[in-house]
Amino acid sequence: MLYIPGNNPAMIQQSGVYGCDAVLLDLEDAVALNQKDAARILVRNMLQTVEFYDTEVCVRVNNMHTPFGLADLEEIVPLQPDNIRFPKTETVQDVKDFMKEVRRIEKKHGIKNPTMTIHVMIETAKGVANVYDIANADSRIDAITIGGQDLTADMGIVKTPDGVGIDYARKRIVMAGKAYGLDVLDTVFADVNDEEGLREETEYIKKIGFAGKALINPRQVDVVHEVFNPTENEVRKAYRVYSEFIRNKNAGIGVFAIDGKMVDAPVVQRAITVLEYANIDLKEIEKSVAS
Amino acid sequence: MKNALGVEIPEYIEGFGELKPFRGVWKSIIEDEAPATNISRTLKAKKPHTSKLCDNLEAAIKKCNPFDGMTVTFHHHLRGGDGVLMQTIKILDEMGIKDITLASSSLTSAHDGLVPYVEKGMITKIFSSGIRGRLGEIISMGKLKYPAIIHSHGGRVRDFLTGRIKPDLSVLAASAADEEGNATGSHGPSAFGSMGYADIDARYSKNVIIVTDNLVDYPCVPSTVRQHFIDYVVKVDSIGDASKIASGTTRITTSPMDLRIARIAANVIEHSGLFKDGMSFQVGAGGASLAVAKFLREDMKRKDIKGSFMIGGVTSYGVDMLNEGLFQAIFDVQSFDAAVSSSVLNNPNHIEITCDQYANPNNCGSMTNKLDVVVLGALEVDVDFNVNVITGSSGEIRGASGGHSDTASGANLTVVVCPSFRGRLPIVKDRVHTVVTPGESVDVIVTERGVCVNPSKPNLAAALIKAGVKVVDIKDLKEKVDAMTGIPAEKELGDKIVALVEYRDGTIIDVIYNVENLS
Numbered sequence: 093m094l095y096i097p098g099n100n101p102a103m104i105q106q107s108g109v110y111g112c113d114a115v116l117l118d119l120e121d122a123v124a125l126n127q128k129d130a131a132r133i134l135v136r137n138m139l140q141t142v143e144f145y146d147t148e149v150c151v152r153v154n155n156m157h158t159p160f161g162l163a164d165l166e167e168i169v170p171l172q173p174d175n176i177r178f179p180k181t182e183t184v185q186d187v188k189d190f191m192k193e194v195r196r197i198e199k200k201h202g203i204k205n206p207t208m209t210i211h212v213m214i215e216t217a218k219g220v221a222n223v224y225d226i227a228n229a230d231s232r233i234d235a236i237t238i239g240g241q242d243l244t245a246d247m248g249i250v251k252t253p254d255g256v257g258i259d260y261a262r263k264r265i266v267m268a269g270k271a272y273g274l275d276v277l278d279t280v281f282a283d284v285n286d287e288e289g290l291r292e293e294t295e296y297i298k299k300i301g302f303a304g305k306a307l308i309n310p311r312q313v314d315v316v317h318e319v320f321n322p323t324e325n326e327v328r329k330a331y332r333v334y335s336e337f338i339r340n341k342n343a344g345i346g347v348f349a350i351d352g353k354m355v356d357a358p359v360v361q362r363a364i365t366v367l368e369y370a371n372i373d374l375k376e377i378e379k380s381v382a383s
Numbered sequence: 384m385k386n387a388l389g390v391e392i393p394e395y396i397e398g399f400g401e402l403k404p405f406r407g408v409w410k411s412i413i414e415d416e417a418p419a420t421n422i423s424r425t426l427k428a429k430k431p432h433t434s435k436l437c438d439n440l441e442a443a444i445k446k447c448n449p450f451d452g453m454t455v456t457f458h459h460h461l462r463g464g465d466g467v468l469m470q471t472i473k474i475l476d477e478m479g480i481k482d483i484t485l486a487s488s489s490l491t492s493a494h495d496g497l498v499p500y501v502e503k504g505m506i507t508k509i510f511s512s513g514i515r516g517r518l519g520e521i522i523s524m525g526k527l528k529y530p531a532i533i534h535s536h537g538g539r540v541r542d543f544l545t546g547r548i549k550p551d552l553s554v555l556a557a558s559a560a561d562e563e564g565n566a567t568g569s570h571g572p573s574a575f576g577s578m579g580y581a582d583i584d585a586r587y588s589k590n591v592i593i594v595t596d597n598l599v600d601y602p603c604v605p606s607t608v609r610q611h612f613i614d615y616v617v618k619v620d621s622i623g624d625a626s627k628i629a630s631g632t633t634r635i636t637t638s639p640m641d642l643r644i645a646r647i648a649a650n651v652i653e654h655s656g657l658f659k660d661g662m663s664f665q666v667g668a669g670g671a672s673l674a675v676a677k678f679l680r681e682d683m684k685r686k687d688i689k690g691s692f693m694i695g696g697v698t699s700y701g702v703d704m705l706n707e708g709l710f711q712a713i714f715d716v717q718s719f720d721a722a723v724s725s726s727v728l729n730n731p732n733h734i735e736i737t738c739d740q741y742a743n744p745n746n747c748g749s750m751t752n753k754l755d756v757v758v759l760g761a762l763e764v765d766v767d768f769n770v771n772v773i774t775g776s777s778g779e780i781r782g783a784s785g786g787h788s789d790t791a792s793g794a795n796l797t798v799v800v801c802p803s804f805r806g807r808l809p810i811v812k813d814r815v816h817t818v819v820t821p822g823e824s825v826d827v828i829v830t831e832r833g834v835c836v837n838p839s840k841p842n843l844a845a846a847l848i849k850a851g852v853k854v855v856d857i858k859d860l861k862e863k864v865d866a867m868t869g870i871p872a873e874k875e876l877g878d879k880i881v882a883l884v885e886y887r888d889g890t891i892i893d894v895i896y897n898v899e900n901l902s
Binding site: 105106109110111143309310311314 | 637639640642643646831832863867
């Protein structure tokens with residue numbers, strides 16, 4: 093997910109062409125206080141005019157405790173971007189207050205079947221402590237994300253390249269997200285010139301369960317994709333596992349072996365995840381097995 | 384008369400004579416009788432053991448008996464750091480020589496000083512592959528007496544051989560030379576690498592002066608230009624600004640947009656059917672074009688592809704790929720940075736070639752005819768895939784034809800990379816302001832908003848679509864971009880022809896009209 097400052101028209105205009113899965117149009121930390129109104133108006137207009145192609149669009153509004161949060165929602169919610177990100181979420185009550193406003197605005201604008209989902213952002217120690225309850229606070233939350241810069245500031249520590257200070261928070265947030273079926277997204281990697289550092293960090297966060305990463309420069313897109321995209325061998329193996337699973341399932345067999353190794357439900361689930369990352373349609377595999 | 388692109392071409396232009404219209408990329412070369420070679424080597428003689436060394440450039444020029452109406456030629460290997468061309472013109476002017484035809488292989492920002500000489504009529508004709516800066520502006524405003532001729536690199540060699548350019552005096556800068564005129568760009572404090580563009584001047588000019596800041600003991604080894612063509616040698620304190628001649632190594636752009644376009648272009652190459660062992664490759668020296676090399680390099684390593692050769696304009700990035708074994712050889716007509724010079728000097732697989740071998744359409748071994756893939760930039764493209772690399776959005780001359788049309792004509796796959804708009808200006812037009820490279824020789828245009836494949840290559844389009852490349856119709860792309868930017872009003876042009884764009888076969892592919900006011 094590529095972060096784009098909400099007051100930069102050129103970057104917003106081009107944000108859909110960089111091949112990232114999602115862009116975040118930021119009205120919060122990337123925008124100076126005296127630019128908040130301008131950014132809100134610009135993002136509102138850009139959402140209606142700019143083509144983002146296949147890129148998912150998320151808008152990060154200001155926290156409801158600031159003078160800008162409600163005004164942001166009034167302008168953005170009626171346009172129903174793919175998601176709204178709610179920053180500095182600390183409690184279930186925060187989510188409730190936020191969603192109350194979202195639903196009020198949707199009702200006011202006659203939006204009966206809202207499509208917009210909610211991303212909550214955890215970036216304080218209190219938020220980390222409450223993350224399990226937050227993750228389950230509203231059915232429209234479909235992703236949870238960690239804000240490393242604010243979190244380290246809140247903890248009174250320096251964010252180091254090895255990420256040791258936020259490691260517990262990362263793992264706790266991942267577990268909370270997994271518990272409630274949410275996508276969990278990692279924080280930014282600030283040094284855009286350190287491609288290897290970005291790769292190492294992305295490999296690490298993939299291993300501990302994150303589904304994606306926040307980016308601050310389009311040059312970071314390819315590295316993150318390279319790490320998250322399964323290799324050709326992984327895809328071939330997953331394809332074989334899923335094909336055999338369907339074949340055995342049709343024959344009434346639950347557990348089977350490939351090359352002498354047992355394949356059970358968790359193995360099949362991992363294969364499905366790989367195939368989904370590779371954009372391979374499971375139904376096509378099922379059809380191919382059937383024929 | 385109209386040429387094959389529908390451009391109205393005058394049958395005759397004062398100062399140049401009859402013109403032939405462009406008929407198609409290979410039509411004239413294949414179907415027409417080969418043009419007569421109206422040039423022969425000048426017979427020269429020198430007594431044994433006499434010296435060619437002159438005290439200074441002025442003395443050497445005097446010995447060449449300059450005259451009004453003469454043609455003076457230069458190479459552009461010193462690029463933005465060139466100090467020799469301006470020195471020569473100043474001396475000729477002080478001698479009272481006028482009505483000069485200037486034929487430099489290209490003209491750069493180092494040559495803005497030519498403006499007063501053009502304005503006062505000391506220079507009346509210009510042949511070049513590129514014209515930039517203030518000089519381009521005043522030519523665009525009609526200040527040059529006769530239209531400038533914009534040729535390609537290969538076309539320049541052809542123009543020498545057919546006699547369209549008749550060199551009377553060639554002043555050739557070298558970073559090292561000896562007393563007999565054996566000269567090179569590959570070593571010395573001002574090293575600039577290959578000296579490939581200077582070969583044709585040295586061979587056929589009536590008088591040839593080598594100018595160097597680094598006179599070495601005889602013999603100068605290795606040397607590119609050889610002593611039997613050289614009349615005089617001059618040692619000077621400086622041939623120009625070394626920092627602008629060649630410095631450091633080339634860095635790949637960090638522009639996210641250029642990198643994105645380059646990534647897409649590399650994908651196009653990978654799935655073109657040409658990405659395999661033995662592939663030959665050429666890429667431009669900057670921006671998105673050079674960045675394609677970065678991605679191609681990664682892709683070649685990933686797929687274990689070993690290419691045959693690279694040609695061109697060579698950067699340190701190309702040298703790195705040679706040293707990594709990704710290509711067997713580099714054929715180098717022009718080097719872009721200091722790191723390349725040492726490779727030319729030390730690596731036997733880094734082969735210096737002449738512009739004749741590089742791109743002359745009228746020989747039997749042009750390297751461009753053996754090229755698989757070339758990646759080129761563009762100022763504008765149009766829905767017929769024509770490319771403009773010479774005139775800007777106000778109609779002013781501000782770019783270079785270079786080897787654009789040469790490489791496009793020969794390559795199996797010509798990829799043009801450009802953003803779909805720059806600033807507020809759409810880059811995909813109904814018709815480019817000036818055609819330098821005809822759409823017939825352009826296969827793919829890669830933008831950040833989609834890849835356009837020439838309809839003449841349906842199999843390529845199918846292969847790219849199958850590989851997941853976002854292929855779009857160029858007219859649809861134009862509509863989308865126009866919807867974002869609006870369609871800018873065209874600048875009103877005058878009716879005076881200020882430049883002729885000569886296609887590599889010597890025909891005229893486009894004409895450039897004057898613009899009223901640029902400043």
